[in-house]
Amino acid sequence: MGRDGTGPGPHAPPGARPRPLSGIRVIDVAGPFGAYASRLLADLGATVTRIVPPDGDELARETPRVRVADGHASAFAWFVNLDKELVALDLEEPAGRTELLALLGEADLLIESWGADASGSWDRADLAVRFPRLIVVSVTPFGVEGPRHRDAATDLVAFAAGGLLSLGGYPDREPIATLGQAHLAASIFGAAAAIFGLIARDRDGNGRHLDVAAQEVIAAALEDAIPQFDLTGTVRRRAGDTPREAGTGIYPCLDGYVSMVAGRLGTARAWRSLVAWLVEAGAEGAEVLLEDAWDSFPHRQRTQSVTTFATIFGRFAAQHSKADLYSEAQRRDIALAPVNEVGEVLANEQLRARGFFVPVDIPELGRSVLVPGRPYRLSDDGVFEPHVARVESAAVPRSPVRDGTEPTYAGAPAER
Amino acid sequence: MTGPFAGIRVLDYCWVGAGALVTKALADHGADVIKIESRTRPDNLRLAPPYRPGTEGLEGSGYFASRNSSKRSFALNMRHPDAPAIARRLAAESSIVTSNFRPGIMERWGLGYADLSAADPSIICLSMPMQGEDGPHRSYVGFGSTIAALSGLVASAGLPGRMPVGTGTHYPDHVPNPGHALVALLAAMFERARTGRGRSIEVSQFESTVNVVGPAIVAYQATGRTEPRRGNRVPDMSPHAVLPTAGEDAWIAVVARDDAEFRAICEVLGITDLAGDARFASLEGRKSNEDELERLLAAATERHDGAELGTALQARGVPASPVRTPGDLLDDPHLAARGFWRRLDHPVMGSIAVNRVPFASPSDDVGPRSAAPLLGEHTREIAESLLGMSAADYQDHVDRGVFE
Numbered sequence: 001m002g003r004d005g006t007g008p009g010p011h012a013p014p015g016a017r018p019r020p021l022s023g024i025r026v027i028d029v030a031g032p033f034g035a036y037a038s039r040l041l042a043d044l045g046a047t048v049t050r051i052v053p054p055d056g057d058e059l060a061r062e063t064p065r066v067r068v069a070d071g072h073a074s075a076f077a078w079f080v081n082l083d084k085e086l087v088a089l090d091l092e093e094p095a096g097r098t099e100l101l102a103l104l105g106e107a108d109l110l111i112e113s114w115g116a117d118a119s120g121s122w123d124r125a126d127l128a129v130r131f132p133r134l135i136v137v138s139v140t141p142f143g144v145e146g147p148r149h150r151d152a153a154t155d156l157v158a159f160a161a162g163g164l165l166s167l168g169g170y171p172d173r174e175p176i177a178t179l180g181q182a183h184l185a186a187s188i189f190g191a192a193a194a195i196f197g198l199i200a201r202d203r204d205g206n207g208r209h210l211d212v213a214a215q216e217v218i219a220a221a222l223e224d225a226i227p228q229f230d231l232t233g234t235v236r237r238r239a240g241d242t243p244r245e246a247g248t249g250i251y252p253c254l255d256g257y258v259s260m261v262a263g264r265l266g267t268a269r270a271w272r273s274l275v276a277w278l279v280e281a282g283a284e285g286a287e288v289l290l291e292d293a294w295d296s297f298p299h300r301q302r303t304q305s306v307t308t309f310a311t312i313f314g315r316f317a318a319q320h321s322k323a324d325l326y327s328e329a330q331r332r333d334i335a336l337a338p339v340n341e342v343g344e345v346l347a348n349e350q351l352r353a354r355g356f357f358v359p360v361d362i363p364e365l366g367r368s369v370l371v372p373g374r375p376y377r378l379s380d381d382g383v384f385e386p387h388v389a390r391v392e393s394a395a396v397p398r399s400p401v402r403d404g405t406e407p408t409y410a411g412a413p414a415e416r
Numbered sequence: 417m418t419g420p421f422a423g424i425r426v427l428d429y430c431w432v433g434a435g436a437l438v439t440k441a442l443a444d445h446g447a448d449v450i451k452i453e454s455r456t457r458p459d460n461l462r463l464a465p466p467y468r469p470g471t472e473g474l475e476g477s478g479y480f481a482s483r484n485s486s487k488r489s490f491a492l493n494m495r496h497p498d499a500p501a502i503a504r505r506l507a508a509e510s511s512i513v514t515s516n517f518r519p520g521i522m523e524r525w526g527l528g529y530a531d532l533s534a535a536d537p538s539i540i541c542l543s544m545p546m547q548g549e550d551g552p553h554r555s556y557v558g559f560g561s562t563i564a565a566l567s568g569l570v571a572s573a574g575l576p577g578r579m580p581v582g583t584g585t586h587y588p589d590h591v592p593n594p595g596h597a598l599v600a601l602l603a604a605m606f607e608r609a610r611t612g613r614g615r616s617i618e619v620s621q622f623e624s625t626v627n628v629v630g631p632a633i634v635a636y637q638a639t640g641r642t643e644p645r646r647g648n649r650v651p652d653m654s655p656h657a658v659l660p661t662a663g664e665d666a667w668i669a670v671v672a673r674d675d676a677e678f679r680a681i682c683e684v685l686g687i688t689d690l691a692g693d694a695r696f697a698s699l700e701g702r703k704s705n706e707d708e709l710e711r712l713l714a715a716a717t718e719r720h721d722g723a724e725l726g727t728a729l730q731a732r733g734v735p736a737s738p739v740r741t742p743g744d745l746l747d748d749p750h751l752a753a754r755g756f757w758r759r760l761d762h763p764v765m766g767s768i769a770v771n772r773v774p775f776a777s778p779s780d781d782v783g784p785r786s787a788a789p790l791l792g793e794h795t796r797e798i799a800e801s802l803l804g805m806s807a808a809d810y811q812d813h814v815d816r817g818v819f820e
Binding site for chain 1: 420441467468469481482529554558559565571572573574578579580581584585587590592600602603605606607609610617618619623628630631632636637639642647650651652656657658659660665668671673733734738740744746749753754765768771774776777778779
């Protein structure tokens with residue numbers, strides 16, 4: 001891709017246009033909660049410079065870590081730093097701070113996780129005076145305002161503070177987290193905030209500060225649990241390995257597990273299709289599901305119904321692989337999918353057919369690995385050819401210094 | 417309309433999950449989002465609980481209300497032969513068209529990107545098909561929970577020897593898919609304001625979700641090994657655990673990033689003998705004896721109030737938080753100070769709590785503006801103001817079942 005951010009790149013198909021954020025310059029000093037935000041901006045054509053200390057990127061400590069020739073490296077860091085330029089600067093030293101301030105003078109966006117520690121040179125009010133067009137996006141566990149903004153959090157702690165942890169796990173054990181998600185979730189909305197800032201700046205000419213809290217991103221993801229408590233006073237609890245109703249949940253099969261939703265919301269037809277499948281296949285005991293009572297959603301939600309269905313489906317599924325169940329269920333318009341391990345995701349037929357995974361050479365490994373393609377496809381877009389970030393120099397090539405008042409996209413109208 | 421997106425109109429065919437959260441973000445920022453549905457085919461989410469007791473029905477779903485704030489509703493029966501032409505007129509008055517139907521449906525109505533962009537090159541179309549517009553599984557059906565399973569997320573969460581559990585929710589619908597779609601849509605809006613040209617954006621919900629499994633996918637290829645499910649544990653921090661606190665089903669997440677934080681945890685809990693126990697002095701020791709470590713810690717934490725313990729640990733710089741329940745979050749002084757929840761008046765449900773988009777923008781007028789619309793609440797005003805219909809013309813469309 002066009003790493004200078006000015007074009008669709010050397011291997012762009014005919015008709016490819018400059019990427020939406022081409023010409024936008026981003027400085028990334030974020031921690032693990034914010035690092036994927038600037039990766040998403042790089043995907044969209046922005047030029048991202050990540051500042052790392054001389055002794056290495058703090059992200060190299062993040063899980064999952066893998067063994068490499070000279071110690072350990074972080075697969076998280078490889079993934080979130082794709083297509084960034086890494087620049088080593090010692091921000092403990094005046095020279096390093098001066099250099100970063102010079103970079104900020106040419107930047108459109110700063111993504112940071114300093115939170116309450118944004119003092120001295122990085123005081124946000126000072127930055128706003130010095131760089132009135134700079135958009136500063138803070139991505140932190142609890143935000144930079146509010147009584148708990150100084151609290152510390154890791155990924156697990158943010159998942160707990162946002163409440164999603166209360167919905168995961170088995171009823172008989174402690175709640176179980178889906179690890180890594182608070183980091184990435186906060187970053188996704190960090191990227192949204194950043195682009196919102198760019199749009200707003202084009203309208204009024206002003207930079208601004210945007211404050212993304214991982215706790216809020218997670219708290220916005222509690223499904224029906226907030227309105228359930230608000231409207232009924234009922235606290236939703238984790239259900240874990242117990243299906244929520246007959247036809248909806250995770251079920252064991254011959255070689256693993258499948259996840260299914262049949263009968264919820266507008267999928268009454270899928271429930272009937274599921275029953276027809278089980279009866280046609282001669283599944284033991286399936287005839288009982290033909291009784292009228294089972295057409296009723298409340299009946300299918302009863303504990304006894306959940307258990308009866310799980311027994312019938314479990315006996316059937318125990319004889320079939322998840323791949324076979326997947327294709328036959330989908331042929332019948334039933335939302336069933338295999339519970340895939342990572343290796344199975346890499347082998348997925350649909351992703352392969354769409355050319356989703358792309359190879360990236362990882363010098364520390366001495367070979368290439370496949371990484372997920374962009375999370376969306378744009379029309380008239382260039383090819384995705386990502387590169388692993390490496391510290392290439394301690395100094396950055398400079399573009400002519402802007403005066404801080406002109407739009408960064410020369411020759412284009414600022415308003416539609 | 418006020419707010420940063422005032423003047424931007426969105427014709428919205430995003431139903432149920434992920435898509436509705438994308439257009440909520442636009443609407444809460446002041447865009448005029450016109451949601452199309454009908455009594456023949458309402459957004460399925462209107463049929464989903466929770467309901468306040470006594471207000472069950474199409475207009476009473478708290479689930480629907482939680483992700484459709486600030487939108488307008490236009491009741492248009494797309495199965496009526498006259499409906500697609502009306503929809504195309506609404507599209508001509510809009511600069512963004514969104515949908516999450518199966519591939520081909522918007523095209524059949526003349527609402528696909530090729531048709532719309534021929535008439536208006538600045539149009540932006542967002543489609544969110546489950547597995548993409550092409551490929552052998554393009555017509556496969558799914559929900560957030562099945563996409564999470566397909567993507568490897570579900571398998572990553574659970575205890576050793578037990579069934580994998582994932583988040584217990586339709587997580588892809590709530591974070592990666594609306595999030596990635598919003599990022600792409602905002603980027604296209606930014607680009608259009610500068611170049612005058614729109615884009616078509618396709619978010620395969622499967623591919624979007626695989627991105628949040630990205631680090632594990634890379635690690636798997638580097639190590640050649642599928643990581644076992646480990647509950648809440650990680651290789652390089654210990655404790656990294658969810659421990660019981662006083663009360664029923666009350667828990668706290670506690671993490672020691674280094675030895676000093678482990679000692680601080682022991683001091684706060686008043687179990688300093690544990691801090692001096694040679695077995696637990698180093699990360700290696702704590703990892704080797706983690707079952708015993710967690711058992712001893714749990715015996716201490718369960719005597720403490722979770723909120724007080726969280727505050728005491730944070731005072732020592734230890735990352736810790738009670739596992740917050742929905743009620744805790746609605747009452748949380750921190751979120752309240754940040755204006756995260758807003759109370760909106762809904763004509764059927766009464767006062768309901770709705771969250772703002774999860775980024776605070778102190779310089780801008782953002783946040784939920786009005787409660788979710790009743791089905792067809794704005795059909796008449798939109799027909800008259802945008803389509804220029806007379807009252808008689810509007811009534812004719814109602815009588816013929818086009819607007820219903």
